[in-house]
Amino acid sequence: MKLIVNGEAHEIDAATLAELLAVLDYEGNWLATAVNSDVVHATARARFQLNDGDRIEILAPMQGG
Amino acid sequence: MLDLYGTKLPSRLLLGTAQYPSPAILADAVKASRASVVTVSLRREMAGGRSGEKFWSLIQSLRLRILPNTAGCHSVKEAVTTAQMARDVFGTNWIKLEVIGNHDTLQPDVFGLVEAARVLCEDDFAVFPYTTDDLVVAERLLAVGCKVLMPWCAPIGSALGPVNATALRSMRGHFPDIPLIVDAGLGRPSHAALVMELGFDAVLLNTAVAKAADPVGMARAFGNAVDAGREAYRSGLLEPRDVAVPSTPTIGRAVFQ
Numbered sequence: 001m002k003l004i005v006n007g008e009a010h011e012i013d014a015a016t017l018a019e020l021l022a023v024l025d026y027e028g029n030w031l032a033t034a035v036n037s038d039v040v041h042a043t044a045r046a047r048f049q050l051n052d053g054d055r056i057e058i059l060a061p062m063q064g065g
Numbered sequence: 066m067l068d069l070y071g072t073k074l075p076s077r078l079l080l081g082t083a084q085y086p087s088p089a090i091l092a093d094a095v096k097a098s099r100a101s102v103v104t105v106s107l108r109r110e111m112a113g114g115r116s117g118e119k120f121w122s123l124i125q126s127l128r129l130r131i132l133p134n135t136a137g138c139h140s141v142k143e144a145v146t147t148a149q150m151a152r153d154v155f156g157t158n159w160i161k162l163e164v165i166g167n168h169d170t171l172q173p174d175v176f177g178l179v180e181a182a183r184v185l186c187e188d189d190f191a192v193f194p195y196t197t198d199d200l201v202v203a204e205r206l207l208a209v210g211c212k213v214l215m216p217w218c219a220p221i222g223s224a225l226g227p228v229n230a231t232a233l234r235s236m237r238g239h240f241p242d243i244p245l246i247v248d249a250g251l252g253r254p255s256h257a258a259l260v261m262e263l264g265f266d267a268v269l270l271n272t273a274v275a276k277a278a279d280p281v282g283m284a285r286a287f288g289n290a291v292d293a294g295r296e297a298y299r300s301g302l303l304e305p306r307d308v309a310v311p312s313t314p315t316i317g318r319a320v321f322q
Contacts, residue, residue, distance in 0.1 A: 006109040025113035030121045032150035039149040059150055060117020064106025064134045065081030065271030
């Protein structure tokens with residue numbers, strides 16, 4: 001399945017958002033996720049089904065002004 | 066004491082966390098400034114990356130109030146989604162709302178700002194809008210639910226200081242009971258003191274401290290300037306006059322002939 005993760009195209013077999021994070025070695029409770037510009041809360045990732053062409057953003061705390 | 070959305074804060078300085086030479090200097094500068102709020106952001110994390118974790122641990126160790134921002138967002142949708150993601154990670158409904166309208170000046174898109182503020186206020190966010198000194202925009206922001214206003218005094222990172230003190234004074238006069246925080250454009254401690262003397266409730270700054278030769282020393286200087294400006298405002302400033310007025314009593318002086 002083709003997925004766009006943080007702007008980069010990936011060919012990944014991952015049924016859910018939680019699986020995608022595991023496959024790409026993302027872990028920790030400091031991550032925020034969105035699929036197709038809508039927030040997916042941490043508690044909803046395990047049941048959030050991904051579809052071909054989905055655009056996923058995975059963000060983390062960063063310095064800011 | 067400064068009251069922002071029902072939270073009482075001992076300091077009137079809010080400090081950004083970007084552009085410091087090192088995490089250790091950032092932590093020392095925050096402590097030296099005596100800031101009670103620090104601003105943070107969200108950015109893409111690399112696969113397998115841990116940079117977010119390290120920064121998040123450092124911020125948590127400061128034990129201060131956290132104000133996430135939507136820096137870099139150019140649309141209502143971007144800003145709203147980023148705010149919701151920030152709430153998810155940082156565990157706060159506070160959001161410094163930026164909807165940028167111009168690449169060169171980084172001035173806010175005030176139309177998008179009002180709309181994004183409306184959406185977020187309806188979603189129980191405590192919105193801190195980065196806005197201009199325009200009174201009509203300020204009225205609209207208050208009308209959609211904002212209880213704090215954060216006008217710029219000059220473009221972000223410009224260090225120009227208050228380029229339109231008259232507009233800032235007018236804003237203070239129009240909104241006597243709304244917490245007003247100057248956000249963006251401060252370059253020197255004297256700039257911070259000036260806007261505090263005008264009656265602003267607090268200042269938010271980043272670059273002027275982070276890019277100083279000695280960020281820790283500059284953070285302390287800004288903290289002192291904010292305190293001085295606030296105390297001066299509360300103490301009643303002397304208005305300028307066009308003629309000299311002797312400060313030493315003239316009655317009883319000796320006459321020599």
